[in-house]
Amino acid sequence: MKKNTSKLYKYINKVEDFWQKRDKLVKGAEDYKVACRWLQSILDDIDNGIIKACEKEDGKWYNNEWVKKAILLYFKLHDSVFTSTQVTCYYDKIPLKFHPARSEQEQDNFKGLGIRVVPGAIIRKGAYIGCNTVIMPSFVNIGAYVGSGTMINSWATVGACVYVGDKCYVSSGVWLGGVLEPIQNISVVIEDNCFIGAGSQISEGVIVESGAVIGAGVCINASTKIVDLETGKITYGYIPSNSVVVSGSLPETSLSNLQLQCAVIIKKVDDNTRAKTSINDLLRC
Secondary structure (H helix, E strand, O other), rough: OOOOOHHHHHHHHHHHHHOOOHHHHHOOOHHHHHHHHHHHHHHHHHHHHOOEEEEEEEOEEEEHHHHHHHHHHHHHHOOEOOOOOOOOOOOOOOOOOOOOOOOHHHHHHHHHOOOOOOOOOOOEOOEEEEOOEEOOOEOOOOOOEEEEOOEOOOOEOOOOOOOOOOOOOOOOOOOEEOOOOOOOOOEEEEOOOOEEOOOOOOOOOEEEEEEEEEEEOEOOOOOEEEEEEOOOOEEOOOOOOEEEEEEEEEEEEOOOOOEEEEEEEEOOHHHHHHHHHHHOOOHHO
């Protein structure tokens, strides 16, 4: 975290202190209670989008390891409890973001944001959901950040600490890989105005830049070869802005009859592609 605020520095220092003595924090002891209060305050700020697990500064994405440490400490210091949603029950250390027990003020805040969360969606507290978002029956894990005007479609998974920017469309069955451990690994980053096609799988360590279109069923992890069809250049873990990406294959060098999966940048987004993948604003009314 590179922002110069005293509150953030206090958070970071407290988390590092608690992390060093995590095995000595005994339930009921005063230092345990102090740690729980600080961690609850941090979780609330993550939930409200004030703190993020990863951030972009000077054109580069940074992984805030201390945020992941705070989440892991929260897990360690809290017991699982039953949560009833009047439809089903959960037994977990992290409460749900949306449930009937929320205060009237919190419920009014949600209404003012223009959020729609369809029955069947599971969003854990500590996940930020921006204004005018639509969350279909899907799963959004703790530490995730979902930007304004984004659609998360049915059966998609937004993993722990994943970043999804503004006005993105995450199609049905998409898996965006999150990571809490090892803490030094960065989760998936999807920048603004991206379209992620149905059934795609993007694993931790991959950054998809703004305006990119990922075709249906594309699988990309940090070691997947990404081939630029125009230049022939091969890169890893990074999809440039406004790229259109589909699945492909490359010959395995030692065995001429064997093909290995890769991702192929076939072109840059044009008006025709953008028209097909644009988000329907009517869904957010």
